[in-house]
Amino acid sequence: MDPAERDELLSEYGLATRVNEAPLAAVPELSPEPLRNLVELAAELCGVPYGVINVVTSDEQRQVAAVGIDAGICSRQDSMCSKVFLSGESTVVPDASLDPRFAANPFVTGEIAAVRFYASVPLETPSGFVIGSLCVFSDSTAAPSGEQQDMLEILARQAVQLLELQRRTLQLNTALTEVRESNAKLAEFAGRVSHDLRGPLTTMLGYVEMGEDDVDGDHPAAEYFQLIGASGHRMLAMLEDVLSYSRMGGSLQRQHVSLQNVAADVANDLGLSLGPGSALDSEDLKLTVDPGQLRTLLQNLVANAVNYPSPDRELRIRISGISNYHGVTVMVADNGKGIAPEDRQRVLEPLVRLRREGDGQGSGLGLAISRRIAGAHGGVLSLRETPGGGTTAVVSFPADH
Known part of the structure; x- marks a missing residue:
């Protein structure tokens, strides 16, 4: 996947993709608390002190929920999860210092941390897009049971569902804002048009009334003036209603x-x-x-x-x-x-x-x-x-x- 395309998809979930953008916790519509609860459950399930949900962008790894450590950001190159999260399978490593994929990683060597046990599950959406991973780890070796690994995968699917819900919430909020802006513009346009048309129409009705006064009631033109006047007054009433519609619902004086x-x-x-x-x-x-x-x-x-x-x-x-x-x-x-x-x-x-x-x-x-x-x-x-x-x-x- 093209890096720009990846970052664009992540933005749909409210997951910032640049250092100067707000992380998940700062997005008003979203809350990291449900994700953190899942991470805490995952770490408790596996009997380890640390757990995170990682979002992998084109050049970074962002921890949007963390237990046992403060959520942080590192380069994608230093990330352990970035090496395996696109594999489509869970990764369980009892001792990362002995695994050739991770032995030289700064999270293992002591440069950043000294991870030994490491397990991660890809966060893959129904469309096949992999957001990042649910990861649990420890500074001591461990060997989770098959049942624990199965439960970890279930929790990862729950995390994906929460992220999908957040994505739909953002989409709905965006659509609602656009509809409100569109309605405001339409109301403003309707008000301007009805106001501009009212003047000429009022003038026309005035001349119709003058014509009615000058024409004998038996003259054929009298009926024409009457029809024109009736239609004009209906149109004027319509314009008044349109103008009223455009004005109503604005600022309230309660x-x-x-x-x-x-x-x-x-x-x-x-x-x-x-x-x-x-x-x-x-x-x-x-x-x-x-x-x-x-x-x-x-x-x-x-x-x-x-x-x-x-x-x-x-x-x-x-x-x-x-x-x-x-x-x-x-x-x-x-x-x-x-x-x-x-x-x-x-x-x-x-x-x-x-x-x-x-x-x-x-x-x-x-x-x-x-x-x-x-x-x-x-x-x-x-x-x-x-x-x-x-x-x-x-x-x-x-x-x-």
Whole structure:
């Protein structure tokens, strides 16, 4: 394997390959403790005082977990494990001073150490890449049993599984960071475009209204102006939603707020009455959130309920919540048309509309904005069926520790 390719593969495991890079213990996502526990078990199993997990780079041996000695770095040329770790087999040497492979090695001659008993097992991944070795040794001769050697190989396989888990963790963290950066750029772009388009569209609608005033209602152009105006206002509403989506979920100004007070503001915004017997009712609950974003979230959820009522019953919307040491959960339950189970996750995505018969106009961004607000608070928004029919939006706000 090409040395650069080897170092590149090791970097996927969070194992630094240069002197000025951080070793495993300094990588925040990774912990050497589970590896050290395996090394300690291996040394105890073989009855020897020393054990290490070695990572062999293109030019170095790095001890990423060690028992009995301090983890260190040496050149690959001086490493004992580098001479045998690619063999594909375990190496057991009762007395390294008598073995021609190791007799002149500085770890044996006394220049660095005086190793006598030495045993190592390659750390080979399922893809065939050998990361390094699990090694146990002593300054006195020893002869482990076959059962001890078998157990040493089992522990080496466990070490590989831990390193593979660390690799996947790093990959997921990298992917998550890239997705967050991409989403931020997309939101910024959407906000800029919607803002830039809103001005010309508003001007166009102004001229349409002037045209409507100048044209007699019986004139054919009156109908055209009406169609243009309706389409323009729908487009303007869409741009407003896109702009709102791009802005929501940013920096939060958390305050202690009353759920019932925010619900009253939402009712006023939507022209609804609030209280028992009204279309909208709300319990009271104290929570620590961004009040403006909570208001937007509730407004979107209540507006959805208003826009998609059931033709079989009078609309009722109930806002409630529960609080415990986990945090606060807010529920907005309606008795409207409801959402089929297979569509509940899909409608939370931006610009997704079900387009069912009888459904009104919408941008498909209301639920996506609400979900974004919940996520910005560290919470989750989900949908479920209201008993008796309808949809209940469940929004969790974790405790602020």
